[in-house]
Amino acid sequence: MTDENIIESTVERAKESKKVLVLFAHPAQTRSEVNVPLFHEAKMNKHVTAVDLYAEYPDFNIDIEREQQRLVDHDVIIFLFPLYWYSTPSILKEWQDLVLEYGFAYGHEGTALKGKLFLCALSAGGKEEAYQTDGFNHYTIRQLLQPLEQMAQITHMTYIAPFAIFGSRTAQEEHRVAQHRGKWTTLLNKLTSNTLDLEKAKCIENLADLCTPQGD
Amino acid sequence: MTGYFLYAFIYLVAAVIAVPIAKRLGLGSVLGYLIAGLVIGPIFGLVGDETVAIQHFAEFGVVMMLFLVGLELEPRSLWAMKSKLMGLGGLQLALTTALITGVALLLEQPFSIALTIGLIFALSSTAIVLQTLQEKGLQKTEGGKSAFSVLLFQDIAVIPMLALIPLLAIPELVAAGGEHGAAESHDSFNLVEGLAPWASGLVIISSIAFLTIGGHYLSRPLFKFVASSGLREIFTATALMLIIGIAALMGLVGLSPALGAFLAGVVLANSEFRHELEANIEPFKGLLLGLFFITVGAGINFSVLSENPMLIAGLTVAVMLMKAIVLFIIALIFKIKGTNKWLFTLSLAQAGEFGFVLLSFASQNYVLPNDIISVLSLVVAISMFLTPGLFILFDKAIIPRYKNAKSQRDDDVIDEKGTVVIAGIGRFGQIINRLLAANDVKTVVLDIRSEQIDLFRRFGNKAYFGDASKPDILHTAGAHEASLLVIAIDDRETAAEMVKYAKHAFPNVKVLARAFDRGHGYRLRQLGADFVVSETYHSALEMGAEALRSLNIHPFQVERQKMAYKNIESQQNDVLYHAWVDDASGERVDNNYLKLFSELESLIEDALKADLHDKHSKMRGWTPPPKGYAEKLAPDEKPDNAKK
Numbered sequence: 001m002t003d004e005n006i007i008e009s010t011v012e013r014a015k016e017s018k019k020v021l022v023l024f025a026h027p028a029q030t031r032s033e034v035n036v037p038l039f040h041e042a043k044m045n046k047h048v049t050a051v052d053l054y055a056e057y058p059d060f061n062i063d064i065e066r067e068q069q070r071l072v073d074h075d076v077i078i079f080l081f082p083l084y085w086y087s088t089p090s091i092l093k094e095w096q097d098l099v100l101e102y103g104f105a106y107g108h109e110g111t112a113l114k115g116k117l118f119l120c121a122l123s124a125g126g127k128e129e130a131y132q133t134d135g136f137n138h139y140t141i142r143q144l145l146q147p148l149e150q151m152a153q154i155t156h157m158t159y160i161a162p163f164a165i166f167g168s169r170t171a172q173e174e175h176r177v178a179q180h181r182g183k184w185t186t187l188l189n190k191l192t193s194n195t196l197d198l199e200k201a202k203c204i205e206n207l208a209d210l211c212t213p214q215g216d
Numbered sequence: 217m218t219g220y221f222l223y224a225f226i227y228l229v230a231a232v233i234a235v236p237i238a239k240r241l242g243l244g245s246v247l248g249y250l251i252a253g254l255v256i257g258p259i260f261g262l263v264g265d266e267t268v269a270i271q272h273f274a275e276f277g278v279v280m281m282l283f284l285v286g287l288e289l290e291p292r293s294l295w296a297m298k299s300k301l302m303g304l305g306g307l308q309l310a311l312t313t314a315l316i317t318g319v320a321l322l323l324e325q326p327f328s329i330a331l332t333i334g335l336i337f338a339l340s341s342t343a344i345v346l347q348t349l350q351e352k353g354l355q356k357t358e359g360g361k362s363a364f365s366v367l368l369f370q371d372i373a374v375i376p377m378l379a380l381i382p383l384l385a386i387p388e389l390v391a392a393g394g395e396h397g398a399a400e401s402h403d404s405f406n407l408v409e410g411l412a413p414w415a416s417g418l419v420i421i422s423s424i425a426f427l428t429i430g431g432h433y434l435s436r437p438l439f440k441f442v443a444s445s446g447l448r449e450i451f452t453a454t455a456l457m458l459i460i461g462i463a464a465l466m467g468l469v470g471l472s473p474a475l476g477a478f479l480a481g482v483v484l485a486n487s488e489f490r491h492e493l494e495a496n497i498e499p500f501k502g503l504l505l506g507l508f509f510i511t512v513g514a515g516i517n518f519s520v521l522s523e524n525p526m527l528i529a530g531l532t533v534a535v536m537l538m539k540a541i542v543l544f545i546i547a548l549i550f551k552i553k554g555t556n557k558w559l560f561t562l563s564l565a566q567a568g569e570f571g572f573v574l575l576s577f578a579s580q581n582y583v584l585p586n587d588i589i590s591v592l593s594l595v596v597a598i599s600m601f602l603t604p605g606l607f608i609l610f611d612k613a614i615i616p617r618y619k620n621a622k623s624q625r626d627d628d629v630i631d632e633k634g635t636v637v638i639a640g641i642g643r644f645g646q647i648i649n650r651l652l653a654a655n656d657v658k659t660v661v662l663d664i665r666s667e668q669i670d671l672f673r674r675f676g677n678k679a680y681f682g683d684a685s686k687p688d689i690l691h692t693a694g695a696h697e698a699s700l701l702v703i704a705i706d707d708r709e710t711a712a713e714m715v716k717y718a719k720h721a722f723p724n725v726k727v728l729a730r731a732f733d734r735g736h737g738y739r740l741r742q743l744g745a746d747f748v749v750s751e752t753y754h755s756a757l758e759m760g761a762e763a764l765r766s767l768n769i770h771p772f773q774v775e776r777q778k779m780a781y782k783n784i785e786s787q788q789n790d791v792l793y794h795a796w797v798d799d800a801s802g803e804r805v806d807n808n809y810l811k812l813f814s815e816l817e818s819l820i821e822d823a824l825k826a827d828l829h830d831k832h833s834k835m836r837g838w839t840p841p842p843k844g845y846a847e848k849l850a851p852d853e854k855p856d857n858a859k860k
Contacts (some may be wrong), residue, residue, distance in 0.1 A: 061779045064836045102841040 018117075020192050021074035022050040025081045025089045028066070029054075034123045034168045035082055037177055038184050045185075049074065053091050062092055067099040068112070076117040076191050077157070079148070082168070083124040086137075086144045096151065096193035105155040114156040117198075119207065120145055121184070123168035131166070142205055154198070160201040163187055163208050183211040226263060231255045231506055242611075244351055245462035246344050247604035249506050253513020254601075263514055275503025275569060278343050279463050280497055282371070282474045285346065285364070286617050287480020287490055294482050297365055304362055304550060305369020308564070311542045312338040313426040319538065328384040332583050335377050336575060336592065337535050341568035342367045343505055349563070352607065359559030362552055366564055371474050374570050378470075382576065416470075423469045427462065427476060431483035439489045443666045443681055455496040488669045491662065491680040495688035508569070516597050520590050528591060532598045540565040558614040562606040567596040585860070635660055637690070637698045639714060640705030641672050641679060644730055644751060648702055649677070659692045687717050696722045703729040703745075708736050712743055719744030738796045757781060776837070780823050788816045 021044045026035045042050040049070070057063075071077060081088050103110050122141075130136040131144070141164045142149075152159035165171065165180050187207065190196040201207060238248025247283065256262040289297075317334030321327065345363060346355070354360040392724045443456045459477055466476035484490060504649035537774070540561050547557040575593055584592070629727045635658040638645050652659050662678040663669050682689040691764055695701050695718065703714050711729060718727050729745040731737030737748045757778055764774045795809040 059779070061783070098837050101836070101839065104847070107841060107845060 006062065015138040016194060017047055017192050018075040020045075020048045020076040020078065020188060020191050021054055021070055022048055022078045022080050022121075023092070023095065024050060025053045025079070025092045025095075027054050027089055027091070032082070033172045033179060034165055034177060035080065037181055038080060038121065041181055041185055042188060045188050045192065048188055053095060054089075057091065062095055062098045064093075064098050064101070067095065068101075068104055071099070071105075071116070072112055074116070076119075077113075078119055078121055080121045080202060081123075083122050083141075083144075086139075087147070100151070100155060111156060116157045117160065118148075118152040118155075118157040119160045119162060120148055121163040121187075121207075123165040123171075125169045126166065128166040142203060158198070158202075160196075160198065161204050161207045163211070164206045165208065179207075182213040183208050186213050223263060225265065226256055227252075227507065227510055231510065235506070241503070242350055242608070244607060245506070246351075246509055246606045247601075249509030250513040250601050250604070250741050253510035254516060255513075256510070257514025259516040265702070267511045267514045269283055271515065271572070274504050274508035274511055274572075276463065276473075277501055277506075277508050278569060279473045279477045280459060280501035281343065281505060282348060283459055283462075283477035284497060284501060286478040286483075286495060287485050287494055289482055290485045291482055297361075300365040301369050303364045304546060305373075306540060307549070308366050308544050309338050309370060309373055311332050311546070312539055315542060319534070326386075328386060329584060329588070332381060332384055332574075332578050333588075333592065335381070336571045336578070336596070337539070337567050339374070339568045339570045339574070340367060340539070340564040341566050341600050341603065343373060343508060343565070343569055344600055345563050347505060348604065348607050350528065352611075354559060356555055357559065358552060359556030359563070362547075362556070363563045369479070370568070370570070371472060371478070374573070375470075375472055375475070377574060378577060381578055381583055385582045386585075417563045417649070420469050420471060423465055423471075424476075424479065427465070427479055428483050428783040431480050435484060435489075436487065439487075439681070440666045440670075443489070443492075448683065448686070451492065452496045455493050456500070459497065463851055486678055488666070488673060488681045491660075491692040492682045494692040495682070495686065498688065498692070512569075512597055512600055515593070516601070517594055519591065520594055524591075528594050528598065531591070531595045532602070534613060535595060536599055536602065555610075555614055555618045559610055561612075562610050563603075565606060566599040566603045568600070571596040587631050595660065616628050623640065635694060635698045636700040636702060636705060637693050637695045638702045639663075639690075640703065640730075641668060641704060642704070644706070645702070645704035646672070648704060653677070660698070662689065662693055687721065690714075690718065690721070695725060698722075698725055701725050701727045703727065705730070706732075706751075708732050712736075712739055715740050715743040715745045734792075735796070738793050738800075741793060742797060742800075777824055781820060784820045784823050788812075788819060792816060 004092060022039070022041075024035070024039045024042070026032050029036050039050060039052065042048050051053055051070070053062075079088060081092060084090075087093070100106065101110075104112050124131065124141065126137060131139065131141050133139065137144075141162055145162055149159045154173075163184065167174075167176075171177050187196075187210075190211070197210065201210060204210065224610065231249060234252035234255065235248035236247050238251060239245055253267075257267065281283070286761045313331075313334040314335075316337045316739045317327075317330045320330035322832065325333070345367060349355040349360045349363065355364065413768075418548050439451075439454065450833045458480065462476045462480050463473035465816045466473045466768055484493065487493075543561045543564055544557070547560050552560055572593065573590055575584070579586065579589050638649055638652075638659055641649065641663045645663075649659050649661060659678070661669075661677065662682040663679065664673075664681070664683050666681050669679045671679050680693065684694065690696075690701075701718050701722070703711050703718075705711050705714075711731075715727055715729050718725060726746045727744065728747045731740055731748050731750045733750055737750050739749045761774045761778050765771055792809065792812050795812045799809040
């Protein structure tokens with residue numbers, strides 16, 4: 001591709017704004033210091049639909065019909081959650097088990113999610129150094145999230161790197177919440193305006209590195 | 217007889233016309249009553265000398281008001297007020313008396329007259345100020361509370377003043393008045409009159425002790441006895457009997473009835489009958505106070521005013537200015553800040569109804585000559601007349617000035633969780649209350665059965681006796697300020713009436729209602745209830761689930777069946793409701809509702825059965841892909857090829 005082509009295609013893409021769905025899962029929001037601020041930020045963005053799953057389905061009685069309709073209505077799907085035992089809180093697993101039905105999300109005729117963008121936005125208590133092959137947790141975040149990557153693959157969605165916040169237990173004490181919030185806002189804006197560099201986003205480790213508020 | 221009707225009619229017409237207009241113009245009801253009085257009295261001359269007699273009668277409204285104020289104030293909070301009471305009240309009274317006495321001395325009045333004038337003008341108007349503070353919702357602000365402390369102290373101080381004034385009698389006036397006049401000044405029903413000081417002290421102390429102890433221990437059995445009769449008007453009669461009895465007792469021992477009523481109110485503030493008492497006394501208080509304000513307006517003597525208008529206007533302005541300056545200085549000393557400082561200063565800068573009492577008392581005791589009295593009564597009345605104007609000044613000029621400064625500090629205000637009013641505290645309401653209380657939500661609990669309330673109070677809960685079907689009780693329980701009203705009573709008709717009234721009177725308050733059955737539930741929903749639940753629905757579902765589990769059906773399967781039941785029920789609820797509305801309003805005669813109802817039954821049955829036979833359609837969730845689907849996958853969809 002020549003430079004002109006790149007510019008042209010970027011402009012082309014930027015014309016159509018994308019609809020973003022944030023599926024937020026946090027079972028103890030009174031204790032949340034990072035996730036809840038991010039969720040509120042998402043709620044304020046008018047191109048973003050932000051859903052608090054634990055609030056909508058406190059008894060886990062997930063409305064399959066409605067959730068599938070939500071997926072159909074949006075172009076970008078984000079799971080926003082605190083990392084629990086190297087995975088999502090249980091309601092997101094329940095959501096997958098129920099909503100991603102055969103014939104809808106996978107299988108021969110299951111193409112409803114084809115071409116949508118999927119990513120995880122998560123907070124982890126441990127430091128970034130801990131999530132390394134030679135670190136305390138032995139695996140990187142991307143490796144730990146591979147079941148979700150494969151979920152995206154089999155449902156024909158485009159998977160990009162997770163937006164990961166490390167050391168979230170001390171983010172407040174270290175006055176990092178505003179900075180994380182800024183990056184998150186940048187990410188949401190790039191997604192809605194379709195100006196995120198997807199090729200880069202697919203191969204890097206942490207999407208947050210692409211989201212410094214003043215641009216890349 | 218017809219004459220009385222005529223007078224009553226004139227008063228009522230004046231009030232009915234003037235008060236709503238004044239209220240609409242933002243002048244407040246007090247000014248409306250005063251203007252009504254002015255119109256029927258001095259302007260058109262429809263009423264005459266009887267206003268003085270009516271005024272004495274109407275002053276009873278002040279007694280009732282202090283009783284109600286007392287009801288709002290628990291003994292503990294009264295005790296917490298003591299330093300404010302003595303400090304603010306004492307200082308205001310002492311400084312104002314000294315200042316006005318000093319000015320009167322400068323005007324070459326003899327000391328006894330100057331002091332009497334000082335005492336009279338040191339008092340402010342409890343009736344106008346408290347009524348206006350309540351109307352404007354300012355009684356809970358710091359300025360409002362401080363003003364109340366001062367007013368309460370003044371009401372107490374009237375008693376020693378009444379003792380002091382006769383000592384200031386002017387010998388020449390006494391001689392001129394003759395001996396029979398002196399005898400008149402004595403109250404013919406005074407028990408402590410002829411007693412030695414120690415004995416009268418003893419009588420006074422024992423009567424106050426009787427009031428507090430009797431109020432605490434005797435009132436409860438009495439109210440319970442009356443409440444058990446179920447006769448509303450007898451409860452009202454009991455409440456009136458209580459207040460009139462206290463007023464009479466206080467009169468007998470030479471104390472202020474208002475003070476006695478206030479004390480009785482405080483004693484009963486913890487009682488479960490508090491809200492019911494409030495609801496019963498409130499209308500009487502309102503009418504009597506209104507009457508009192510009318511008589512103040514009607515009593516303004518235009519002939520004296522027209523003789524020396526400058527003198528009276530000058531005196532009125534001077535008195536109000538001096539009072540305001542003293543109040544402002546006190547506000548500075550006690551560090552009352554911002555709008556509260558101005559509220560405190562402006563609200564109390566008038567003479568009060570006790571001024572009239574002292575003036576007539578002073579005249580009876582030959583302390584003041586009559587020409588001074590007629591001028592001073594006019595000053596008292598006009599200053600009261602101008603008070604609503606000061607409140608308007610506060611609203612229009614002071615508050616806007618502080619608005620900007622305040623908005624920057626809004627973050628400090630902790631938004632308190634609203635209170636919840638629960639009507640009915642039987643088996644149903646108790647569970648709701650426990651859940652709310654455990655989450656630090658303030659609840660106000662009402663029930664019509666006093667034994668139920670008793671039981672509930674024994675566990676340290678706040679509960680009040682009250683007939684919830686009576687609209688007033690919802691108001692006094694604070695339903696208009698509550699964020700939720702929970703109707704948990706088991707009387708179907710009353711519940712429906714309550715929902716209707718509550719949605720009409722407080723449209724912003726969410727109403728949660730307990731329904732007897734489906735039909736009753738739909739009726740409540742039609743009347744505007746925001747959430748309705750049938751009292752047996754969830755327990756029956758739970759029992760059914762337990763029955764299934766007892767039959768060895770897997771507990772999680774049972775849970776799913778329950779969910780499916782709930783889902784169908786809530787999906788069909790709207791359809792059924794609209795059919796019910798149509799049928800109930802007579803628009804349909806084909807019993808559509810019944811048809812739909814049996815449809816619901818079969819829908820539920822279908823949904824629950826579907827899963828048992830593992831049909832794919834109806835019951836969703838955790839349905840595995842068809843057997844052998846992996847073999848049919850396209851090559852690039854196969855799990856091992858997934859990663860390109």
